[in-house]
Amino acid sequence: MQQEPQREARPLDARQICLRLGAIGAVVLVSGTAFAFVGGWLDPQRLTPDRVVDALEANSGRHEGYRRNHAKGVCVAGHFESNGAAQALSTAAVFAPGNTPVVGRLAVPGGNPYASDSSAPIRSFALRFTSANGEQWRTGMNSMPVFVVATPQAFYEQQLAAHPDPKTGKPDPQRMQAFFAAHPETAAFRAWAKTAKPSASYATESYHGLNAFYFIDAQGKRQPVRWHLAPLDATPAPAALPQHDADYLQADLQQRLAQGPLRWRLLVTLGAPGDSTSDATQQWPADRPTVDAGTVVITRSASQDEGPCRDVNYDPTVLPRGIAISDDPILAARSAAYAASYERRTSEGPPPAAPAPSHPTRQEHAQ
Structure with missing residues (x-):
């Protein structure tokens, strides 16, 4: 069937941009929810993991048995070729030459497991590496290059600002404008979001770790790093078009895997003195050296309800010897909030069976 040409996107006006940023920002967190320092508390009277998860539920609805963010996804498995x-x-065993099994999860942001794949232009990729010595490395990555805010408190305030207006079902533009005005650190993310488009494939995305970590070598030297996955030999995919249904990402993934494994290079960027390790809204200069550490190879997928990723909490502070967390407060926040979300969904039992994939007409997509 001949594919109709993609129409040129018209510039968004200020109101549309604000609404879009509100919708994206409300669900952006594979990289972290909000809360805590190492002990798990900022101030028990002000902010707890449960309050953060409550805010996410208030924005996306309560869906028992599902993750409170990135609720819609698919399990994948394969290995890492170091x-x-x-x-x-780094002395981490995962970087020794050879293969390490991985269990991952590809997902779209938001707490609604029935949302359309085109509901936000962000895709996420979480991975669990399990070395032969039993040590694990868990990481969650997003297709955006920077995080929206720098602190757990700011993220929580963002969720409150993005709470849908009962009359429209969308965030109040004035409330979102006030939030962004109070948080100039969101500028880099907002600039990216204005031009970002939902892709038609998980396989063609680059995925960024966003937060900084430390690699530790055999002499104990600590090197600040950030990492990302870059697709390798992936057949290009257009931006999502009207003929795509609401669940096109999983269908595309299955079709590609039927033709062979999917691969991403694991690229590690080395920070220099003066590069921020505590603020995920700041990108490091483009001239920082990068090390190609190997290739993530995905060979199969499975339903998130029954696949190997179902009971995995992709807590990014679960690290092997040779990798350590940085001073970024979002890292401890992610750990605490992920634990709260995990406890809720596992205590609720398995999620209900998902409805059959919908296939909207082109007219429905245009509305």
Whole structure:
């Protein structure tokens, strides 16, 4: 069937941009929810993991048995082929030459497991590496290059600002404008979001770790790092078009895997003195050296309800020896909020069976 040409996007006006940013910002957090320092508390009277998860539920609705963010996703599995290049930077067994099994999850942001794949232009990729010595490395990555806010408190305030107006079902533009005006650190994310478009494939996305960590070598030297996955030999996919249904990402994934494994290079960027390790809204300069540590190879997928990722909490502070957290407060926040979400969904039992995939008409997509 001949594919109709993609129409040129018209510039968004200020109100549309604000609404879009509100919708994206309300669900953006594979990289972290909000709350806590190492002990798990900022101030028990002000902010707790449960209050953050409550705010996410208030914005997306309560869906028992599902993750409170990135509720819609698919399990994937395969292995990591280390080329040994990162072994000089970190003693983690995962970087020794050879293969390490991985269990992952590809997802779209938001707490609604029935949302359309085009509801936000962000895709996420979480991975659990399990080395032969039993140590694990868990990481959650997003297709955006920077995080929206720098602190757990700011993220919580963002959720409150993005709460849908009962009359419209969308965030109040004035309330979102006030939030962004009070948080100039959101500028880099907002600039990205204005031009970002939902892709038609998980396989063609680059996924960024966003937060900084430390690699520790055999001499105990600590090197600040950030990492991302870059697709390798992926057939290009257009932006989502009207003929795509609400669940096109999983269908595309299955079609691609039927033709062979999917691959991403694991690229580690080395920070220099002065590069922020505590603020995920700040990108490091583009000239920082990058180490190609190997290739993530995905060979199969499975339903998130029954697949190997179902009971995995992708807590990014679960790290092997040779990798350590930085001073970024969002990291401890993610750990605490992920634990609260995990406890809720596992105590609720398995999620109900998902409805059959919908296939909207082109007219419905245009509305």
